[in-house]
Every structure is written in C-alpha cells, then in structure tokens.
Amino acid sequence: MERLQQKIIEEGKVLSNEVLKVDAFLNHQIDPVLMKEMGQEFARLFAEDGITKILTIESSGIAPSVMAGLEMGVPVVFARKRQSLTLTEGLLTADVYSFTKQQSNRIAVSNAFLNKEDRVLIIDDFxxxxxxxxxxxxxxxxxxxxVAGIGIVIEKSFQEGRKLLEEKNVRVESLARVQSLENGQVTFVEEARA
Amino acid sequence: MERLQQKIIEEGKVLSNEVLKVDAFLNHQIDPVLMKEMGQEFARLFAEDGITKILTIESSGIAPSVMAGLEMGVPVVFARKRQSLTLTEGLLTADVYSFTKQQSNRIAVSNAFLNKEDRVLIIDDFxxxxxxxxxxxxxxxxxxxxVAGIGIVIEKSFQEGRKLLEEKNVRVESLARVQSLENGQVTFVEEARA
Known part of the structure; x- marks a missing residue:
C-alpha cells in the first residue's frame, strides 16, 4: 500500500536495525484517514472470504480493525493484555512471548464473541x-x-513471523513489508502489483 | 443518543448497582457502525470548537475517538497505560487512581503530539x-x-466524575447518561433533546 509506505518513509523513525517507530500515525498518535484507507485495503484483500468477524489485540490493532470492520460490515473483538474485572468467565487465553520485553504475557478473549460458524480475519499492527x-x-x-487469514499493517520481513504463520498454512497479507532497517534506512520488499 | 441507549438496554449487563458491562459492543467486542455514529455525534457536539486534536486513553477510548477524528478531520493521540519501549523521551505523565482496582496507574503521552496551539477534545468510554x-x-x-471539552460514551451520573470535571470548568458531553443501575435495571437521565 503506497500511501502507507510513504507515511513510513516520511514519519517513521528507525531506532535500530530491528526497531521502527511509527508513533506519529499508528502506535500513539493515529491518523484516522490512513486507518480508513487501510481498512478499505483489508476489505479488498479479503473480499472473497466471507469474513464474519475481525479478531485483533489491544491497543494498536484496534484502529485499523474498526475501520476494516466498518468497511466489511462485521464486528471486531480485541484480545485483552490486561486482566479485566468484568471479563472473568469463559476466557480463551494464550501466552505471548515478547522478545523485546523478554517476558510472556497472557492474552484473553471471551468465548462469548467467537462462534464455531465464524470466519475470522486476524488483524495486527506489526x-x-x-x-x-x-x-x-x-x-x-x-x-x-x-481463520480466513491474517492482515498486518507493517511486516518486518527480515524477522521470522511470516514464515512461522505460513507454516501453519495461514494466508498473510501485509500492507507494508519492510525488507530492512539497516543504516537507518527503510527499504521495502519489492512486490508485483496486486 | 438514542441508538446507544437502546444498545445498552439490549446488550449491556448490569453486574451490580455500580457496574455496567458493555463488552458486547464497546469494551471487548466493538460495533463499528455504532462507533461511527458516536464519532459523528461527537463531531456535531463540538462542531463550533475548532478542535485540532483528540486525546483519549487505551484501549476502549480508541475506537470512538478514531471515528470522531475521521469525521472531524483531526488526529487522535491515545495515552498509554503500559510502558512502551520506544516511547521514553519527552513524556507527560499523570497518575490515575482506580477505585475498582484500588491501585494507581501512570498514564503517559509524548509531548511531541500535543502543541500549545492545539484545541483538544478529550474522549473516553466511561x-x-x-x-x-x-x-x-x-x-x-x-x-x-x-481543552474544548470532554466527550464521554457512557456516563454513570450517580458517581461523582461529572461534578469533579465541571468544577474544573470543563464542558462535559456524554452520549448516554446512566441515572441508576439499581434492581438490575438501567435507567437514563431524562434530558431535553439537543
């Protein structure tokens, strides 16, 4: 997605060979127009998949997911990272290890909002x-x-996430694929136009 | 906002005289169409205020804020509750006490995204x-x-939040004002139509 690539070049900050900071439009300040365009792009990519629900994770997955949900006419469910006082029964949980923080966090979703009949699009920011x-x-x-597929805003293609997901036979669609952050420069994976 | 009141009646769960659970459309599962309508309503309420930025807090404030930001053509900044590895410099912080959790949490916003010239609308879910x-x-x-005002999705009018904010001479606009949750019933504050 060209507008997103531009935005990354113009407003992203390369903090190291591994870390790209996009606090200016995605992770702290949010550009609602860009979110809408990303929602439309996710809707286009998964238009043939009969999606009935979007599953994401707080917090930065919420904005693109809600825009995609609006475009596709389906609800969004976000997994919680923190314990909720009112969300205690019927929880589906998974432990997520963060390499950067070097700790594992439990994420949780109520089973009330995922039904066996659902066709789910998973969305995350990175x-x-x-x-x-x-x-x-x-x-x-x-x-x-x-699970019809996974929609990602920014993929760091030099890390192993895509490979691990594809090993699970899941379709992965990323709106921007970062090839490298070396020398403080963002380069993108060259792709044939969809 | 009538659609929101209906949704609260139909899908909200009264857990006690103090606790209203709206996980079905706001705090866990999100209804994007309702979020859009709420965004439009916030935009209408603050149309004359020359808003340049929306300030909210993760996670449940994000969806209505992004829709309001889209409608008003302004960016959204969300305060973080968790520490960020890439958000470390130039932080504005405040300590927020939670009566339900009986603990204080530090919230943080980068000073890079709030400028003295900004006219800010603060939005939160509750x-x-x-x-x-x-x-x-x-x-x-x-x-x-x-600060042009504070936009709230659901106000529990029987608690002291509105009073404390009005003592600071801030305009508060709530899309739904819950008068009482007693006897497992939601009743709303009667208001003259805007």
Whole structure:
C-alpha cells in the first residue's frame, strides 16, 4: 500500500536495525484517514472470504480493525493484555512471548464473541517474530472458528513471523513489508502489483 | 443518543448497582457502525470548537475517538497505560487512581503530539469517578493546550466524575447518561433533546 509506505518513509523513525517507530500515525498518535484507507485495503484483500468477524489485540490493532470492520460490515473483538474485572468467565487465553520485553504475557478473549460458524480475519499492527499473531491464532483454534487469514499493517520481513504463520498454512497479507532497517534506512520488499 | 441507549438496554449487563458491562459492543467486542455514529455525534457536539486534536486513553477510548477524528478531520493521540519501549523521551505523565482496582496507574503521552496551539477534545468510554478524565486533563494542562471539552460514551451520573470535571470548568458531553443501575435495571437521565 503506497500511501502507507510513504507515511513510513516520511514519519517513521528507525531506532535500530530491528526497531521502527511509527508513533506519529499508528502506535500513539493515529491518523484516522490512513486507518480508513487501510481498512478499505483489508476489505479488498479479503473480499472473497466471507469474513464474519475481525479478531485483533489491544491497543494498536484496534484502529485499523474498526475501520476494516466498518468497511466489511462485521464486528471486531480485541484480545485483552490486561486482566479485566468484568471479563472473568469463559476466557480463551494464550501466552505471548515478547522478545523485546523478554517476558510472556497472557492474552484473553471471551468465548462469548467467537462462534464455531465464524470466519475470522486476524488483524495486527506489526508482524515481527509472529508471537502475537500466533497467540491470536491459538485462541481462534480453541474457539473452533475458521481463520480466513491474517492482515498486518507493517511486516518486518527480515524477522521470522511470516514464515512461522505460513507454516501453519495461514494466508498473510501485509500492507507494508519492510525488507530492512539497516543504516537507518527503510527499504521495502519489492512486490508485483496486486 | 438514542441508538446507544437502546444498545445498552439490549446488550449491556448490569453486574451490580455500580457496574455496567458493555463488552458486547464497546469494551471487548466493538460495533463499528455504532462507533461511527458516536464519532459523528461527537463531531456535531463540538462542531463550533475548532478542535485540532483528540486525546483519549487505551484501549476502549480508541475506537470512538478514531471515528470522531475521521469525521472531524483531526488526529487522535491515545495515552498509554503500559510502558512502551520506544516511547521514553519527552513524556507527560499523570497518575490515575482506580477505585475498582484500588491501585494507581501512570498514564503517559509524548509531548511531541500535543502543541500549545492545539484545541483538544478529550474522549473516553466511561465516566464514573472521573479519575481517567482528570488524568488526561492534567496531561493536557502540562502540554499547555486548550481543552474544548470532554466527550464521554457512557456516563454513570450517580458517581461523582461529572461534578469533579465541571468544577474544573470543563464542558462535559456524554452520549448516554446512566441515572441508576439499581434492581438490575438501567435507567437514563431524562434530558431535553439537543
């Protein structure tokens, strides 16, 4: 998605060979127009898949997911990272290891909002080592839903997330695929136009 | 906002005289169409205020805020409750006490995204004791922005949040004002039509 690539070039900050900071439009400040365009793009990519629900994770997955949900006419469910006082029964959980924080966090979704008949699109803001997406996939499997695919805003293609997900035979669509952050420069994976 | 009141009646769950659970459309599962309508309503309520930025707090404030931001053509900034590895410099922080969890949490916003010239609309999902909104107000004051008002999705009018905010001379607009949750019943504050 060209507008997203532009935005990454213009407003992203390369903090290291591994870390791209996009706090200016995705992870802290949010550009609602860009979110809408991303929602439309996810809807286009998964138009033939009969999606009935979007599953994401708080917090930065919520904005693109809600826009995709609006476009596709389906509800969004976000997995929680923190314990909720009112969300205690019928929880589907998965443990997600963060390599950067070097700790494991439990994420949770109420089984009330995932039904066996659902055809689910999983959306997240970043795909790096794939641990968050694998956790969401795990929860979807527990719920017995069909996962139509995973939509990612920014993929760091030099990390192993995509490979791990594809080994699970899941379709992965990323709106921007970062090839490298070396020398403080963002380069993207060259792709044939869809 | 009538559609929101209906949704609360139909899908909300009264857990006690103080706790209303709206996980079915706002806090866990999200109804994107309702979010859009709420965004439009916030835009209508603050149409004359020259808003340049929306300030909210993760996670449940994000969806209505992004829709309001889209409608008003302004960016959204969400305060973080968790520490971020890439968000470390130039932080404006406030401590927010949670009566339900009986603990204080630090929330943080980067000063890069709030400028003295900004006219800010603060949005949150719930107004109960007002502590989260006061924390956001505190951060806005530190940034030196003008706060045009506070937009709330669901106000529990039997708690003191509105009073505390109005004592700060801030305009508060709530899309639904819950008068009482007694006897397992939701009743709303009667209001003249806007």
């Amino acid at each position: 795909l790096a080592n794939g641990q968050a997406a694998l956790g969401l996939l795990n929860i979807a499997e527990q719920a017995g839903v069909h | 107004l109960a004791n007002g502590q989260a909104a006061l924390g956001l107000l505190n951060i806005a004051e530190q940034a030196g922005v003008h």
